[in-house]
């Protein structure tokens with residue numbers, strides 16, 4: 001069964017072609033679209049959908065290709081997305097592309113420096129996808145920590161393509177209590193970290209009591 005509905009898939013295929021052509025002819029990195037590769041986008045989509053994420057933050061919208069994959073997952077879960085980029089023209093394209101795919105509803109696109117924007121976001125978020133400049137991700141992660149749901153899912157692209165730039169983010173994730181993580185070698189390398197809600201002490205972070213095991217009565 002395909003991951004996307006036919007009309008969304010057609011939209012994605014068009015954007016993939018346009019993005020590849022655009023980036024091949026655009027010498028300035030800032031103006032490139034740098035879209036997520038299909039296998040990584042599919043994995044992000046599946047992870048968000050399979051784990052029923054409902055409040056997602058994307059850092060690095062570009063023209064909205066990954067945003068479309070995320071929104072397609074959130075359409076299934078009834079969730080909402082906030083996505084941030086500092087390039088106004090890209091954000092406007094993202095809005096048009098989401099609209100063309102029928103996926104604009106439920107998406108809040110915010111213009112500005114991601115760290116400054118994140119500072120002002122109330123959250124809470126149950127998933128964050130980091131796909132911006134990489135070096136500012138540790139600062140954003142620190143700001144986001146109090147605004148993450150107990151079982152937060154953190155996704156970050158480029159961990160195999162830009163190991164030096166993501167090193168501080170990966171080290172910050174390693175230090176976070178309760179998070180288990182892995183690197184999936186799809187696209188440019190997707191880091192996936194998940195906070196297990198058990199073992200976090202108080203309140204809603206406590207693991208639910210286990211049912212008695214068979215024969216233990």
Ligand SMILES: C[S@@+](CC[C@H](N)C(=O)[O-])C[C@H]1O[C@@H](n2cnc3c(N)ncnc32)[C@H](O)[C@@H]1O
Nearest residue numbers: 034035036060062065066085086113114132133
């Ligand atoms: C790799 S592209 C994102 C690609 C997009 N996620 C996709 O797959 O279609 C990175 C984007 O992050 C934006 N960006 C980089 N650093 C940023 C920052 N500090 N604050 C906000 N946006 C940033 C860039 O303008 C660029 O559009």
